[in-house]
Amino acid sequence: MDATLVARGADLAAIGNCAACHTREDGKPFAGGRPMKTPFGTIYSTNITPDTETGIGKWSSDDFLRAIRTSIVKAAISSRLFRTIISRASPTTTSKRSTPSS
Numbered sequence: 001m002d003a004t005l006v007a008r009g010a011d012l013a014a015i016g017n018c019a020a021c022h023t024r025e026d027g028k029p030f031a032g033g034r035p036m037k038t039p040f041g042t043i044y045s046t047n048i049t050p051d052t053e054t055g056i057g058k059w060s061s062d063d064f065l066r067a068i069r070t071s072i073v074k075a076a077i078s079s080r081l082f083r084t085i086i087s088r089a090s091p092t093t094t095s096k097r098s099t100p101s102s
């Protein structure tokens, strides 16, 4: 895989703070299982590692975008934290595929 794209993905994962929710205490990074209390009960973050069996390694880009968008909608409803993340992220992050300049 293109090293520049991998670096760009790592930057976006850091900006989105994905590991914060998708890592349980003392768990493997991005492997999920972190419980989150919501007014509707406890939900658990999912495994978003590239593992093809337990993670999202077999997903297409479209699968991924769909999940991100619908999860953001669900999470935004139930999480003040996520609303903060979205309001900070939305002016600068888009789904437009751009060629990284560095």
Ligand code: HEC
Residues within 6 Å of the ligand: 012, 013, 016, 017, 018, 019, 020, 021, 022, 036, 043, 044, 045, 046, 047, 048, 056, 064, 067, 068, 071, 074, 075, 079, 081, 082, 085
């Ligand atoms: C505020 C906590 C939080 C943050 C931050 C977060 N997620 Fe999530 N994510 C969740 C939860 C909770 C779910 C499960 C939602 C559900 O049950 O529908 C989820 C679901 C997903 C899914 C669907 C996985 C599946 O197997 O269905 C993907 C993909 C995903 N997140 C990727 C990301 C990425 C990439 C980032 C960083 C840009 C990120 N998430 C940041 C909480 C978070």
